[in-house]
Amino acid sequence: MATIKDIAKHAGVSVTTVSRALNGYSDVNEKTRDKIKAVAKELNYSPNLLARSLVMKKTKTIGLLVSGMQIEGSKDNFTYEVLCGINDCAGERGYDLILFSTNTELQQEKTYNQLCQERKVDGVILQGIKTDDPYLREVVESDIPCVLVDIPIESDSVGYVTTDNKEGAKKAVEHLIGLGHRQIGMINGHKQAFVSQERLEGYRLALEEAKLDFKEENVVDGAFSESEAQVQAAELLKKNPKITAIFCASDLMALGTIKAAAGMGKQVPQALSVAGFDDIILASYSSPTLTTIAQDRYQIGYESAILLIQILEGKAGSRKKVLNTNLIKRESTAKNHEA
Amino acid sequence: MATIKDIAKHAGVSVTTVSRALNGYSDVNEKTRDKIKAVAKELNYSPNLLARSLVMKKTKTIGLLVSGMQIEGSKDNFTYEVLCGINDCAGERGYDLILFSTNTELQQEKTYNQLCQERKVDGVILQGIKTDDPYLREVVESDIPCVLVDIPIESDSVGYVTTDNKEGAKKAVEHLIGLGHRQIGMINGHKQAFVSQERLEGYRLALEEAKLDFKEENVVDGAFSESEAQVQAAELLKKNPKITAIFCASDLMALGTIKAAAGMGKQVPQALSVAGFDDIILASYSSPTLTTIAQDRYQIGYESAILLIQILEGKAGSRKKVLNTNLIKRESTAKNHEA
DNA sequence: CTGAAAGCGCTAACAA
């Protein structure tokens, strides 16, 4: 609890000098600096960042606005892994993270701007937010530096990081086509997710390039949920029994789809090939293991933090970063024997 | 960016009045209060929490010191789920969370006290820390309110939340004994974990009560790691082929143990029963699915936050909270056919 | 190279 005032007194100098000495200014006599440092250590001094921030108008903190910070996230771990990436990067660069959770009612009452202004965060990383979330408008209108995960908005103070979802989806579907599948269904997430639009586009593109018909009715939404996907997949397979392969916009939904297939007596991959997206942990432990499009969630977080800090420090080139995907072939996809 | 000064000017009152009006003090004329509130809204005012904290000496923030905030944690999700619990509780009670990460080199240089004092957190929750971690001594010596996850330390300002690990382990081993197993091995975590000591004790107790011999050589450490457990389990099974069941101090290690068994041509559960601890997501997706002791990690987090806030607000009764476990029977354990 | 003084935005005695 020692303050620079205490140090000043003990060292027989003024607070100004203490401040300068401790902050490494050059215009301080080395002897006085040593003396001051010694006293500081002796008094077990640590600077009061609140006071400093108040005058400097910089807090060296990044706000984290996570919309999906719920226990359900435990299954795909998206939130956690992104958080790890952000945390590592921020730590390396001397920023601390402050967590805002938007899901509690209390905080629903506060606007995005209020949240940020009150805590005086230097910038914000937003994750798990839907395209129709009211916060999103605020982000655009406000001039608080912000990086969005998986939502493509760019401005002077706003950037984003995402995966190449279109390309990833395309790869997955091309893989299925390569296996001889011609009737390929898709379980998508939901309309409010940008990534869903992209993955749908990739699906469509792959079909198109292979001269296969894109059929509206072969695509259904599974809300990124295992159980909902199970329901939707069952229905889809019933309506269109010719489908021999399904591309799911998430691994969790792929798992649900496999369950649906099992429920109808269809073996995966013998009777139905299923490809997922994400490469979550479960993908390599489930049976069958999941063929999927891997996206590096940790990297998404890490790059988000890099980008935000660049914006904060005025040295950001591009305000967008798109990461690559990887096709991981496992057991859930196989040659189409009906072909 | 409006301040109370601005409001004061616009409303034709003093800053004191503004402060009191906005903070709901009773000694303010309702008319002036309304006027002030109107002006505040008009100017889009939000209070500067830094300034407030500086004078109030309360920040309404909880520091989170997590030692295992790495991507590896993704497999068991312990960290994430605890975090969710803390986050929810803190949010409900108007506290924000600030994340300190101890794993980066930069921050290694700072002591626990420095970290906390600089950011002026009201209290701290510590998780994933080992019993021989230097931070732990600091916690005890410092008088910053703190709640530890899974480390039993109590003092005026320190409390802890944990699972009844002894009882949990005992239940698991009793289950194995009930299935007719007599030679039961254990893969423990490591010596620096309090939970490991407790789980060992539970294992020992169960054997004792069943009048079975506790043999030192039947217990090995698997470092809470799947691969290390695999190695250790293989060795254990080789050294003592009479073992028909193994209790693992974590599900991840149980998974490793099952792999080890498979590598030796032993089927689980036919030739070897394996029980885990935690009930992670994987436990219900792996094949075979895992019999395990469930502990509620979200609840651990939630209770930690409750306890800390109670301590902060001076209304904590007990400074410890021990949660119950649940035996979940699945496929990895079965009757001992050699009996 | 060093110090005095002002001020960041807020709260809190103390008077009026």
Add this chain to the structure above:
DNA sequence: TTGTTAGCGCTTTCAG
């Protein structure tokens, strides 16, 4: 019921 004043711990002109 309201205003005056001081001060939280720090940085930063501006003088010396």
